[in-house]
Amino acid sequence: MKLFYFLVVFILSGCASIPLSTMLKFSSFEKSDFVALEPADIKAKIILDQPVEIDIEKVDLGLEVETEQGSRIYKFPLSLLERRAIPAKEDWFDSDKAKTEYTFNLSAESVKNFQEVQQLLTNKSGGTFGFSVSSGFENLPNDVQSVNLSILLKLQSHDDFVPIFEDATIAIKRDD
Numbered sequence: 001m002k003l004f005y006f007l008v009v010f011i012l013s014g015c016a017s018i019p020l021s022t023m024l025k026f027s028s029f030e031k032s033d034f035v036a037l038e039p040a041d042i043k044a045k046i047i048l049d050q051p052v053e054i055d056i057e058k059v060d061l062g063l064e065v066e067t068e069q070g071s072r073i074y075k076f077p078l079s080l081l082e083r084r085a086i087p088a089k090e091d092w093f094d095s096d097k098a099k100t101e102y103t104f105n106l107s108a109e110s111v112k113n114f115q116e117v118q119q120l121l122t123n124k125s126g127g128t129f130g131f132s133v134s135s136g137f138e139n140l141p142n143d144v145q146s147v148n149l150s151i152l153l154k155l156q157s158h159d160d161f162v163p164i165f166e167d168a169t170i171a172i173k174r175d176d
Contacts, residue, residue, distance in 0.1 A: 031127050037155055039114035043105050044078060044133050045152040045161050047086070050098040052147045055138040056080050059104055062132035063117065067124045074117055078104035078133075097148070133164075137172075146171050 044061060046054060063074040086099040106114060121127060133151050149170050152161035 031121060031124075031129075034127075034129055035118050035122055037118070038157070039106050039111040039118075041155070041157040042114075043081070043103060043154040043161070045101060045103050045150075045154075046133065046135070047099050047101045047150040047152075049147050049149075050085070050100055051141055052144060053100065053138045053140075054102060055136040056102070059102075059133070059135040061104075061106065061110070062130075062134060063114075064130035064132070065117070065121065065127060066130075067121075067127045069124065074113070076110035076114055077107050078110070079107040081105050099148075140172065140174075144172055 042061070044059075046059075048054065059078045059080075061076045061078055063076065065072050065074070080102060082101075082103040084101045084103075086101055088098040089096045131153060133153070137147075146169050148167045150166050150168070151164040153164055154161045
């Protein structure tokens with residue numbers, strides 16, 4: 001059964017659905033900042049409720065670049081660095097389901113392709129950039145109607161992961 005793909009978009013020029021701290025951090029992000037990124041330092045983290053799992057082979061970092069010449073979307077496959085189980089937590093006021101945390105970086109091929117995109121942009125003026133992380137779910141139990149999902153992005157090695165979405169509830173839609 002083919003399941004839907006989730007797509008979380010992070011537009012550096014501003015987006016109302018991302019946390020305020022993230023908007024503030026990237027409010028001054030410009031083309032020169034993008035060109036200066038070290039692709040090997042870019043990491044993405046996906047955290048979701050168990051027993052749901054993502055299709056690791058289909059996880060991509062998307063990049064939408066808009067310049068005066070138009071808009072273009074690039075896809076960069078991600079490689080799994082670490083998969084970690086987070087146990088359920090229950091206290092007096094709240095409880096959290098067990099979760100799985102996946103950490104990814106750009107594959108070797110993606111690093112090379114990302115550098116080529118950076119080189120192309122050094123010769124263009126202006127531009128806005130949007131990042132996305134996409135994948136599908138694997139072995140999704142039939143009784144699961146929704147899942148909580150968090151997406152975090154790290155663009156530089158000396159920075160912490162920045163939350164793009166935290167505990168967003170995603171409704172499951174199935175192809176029948």
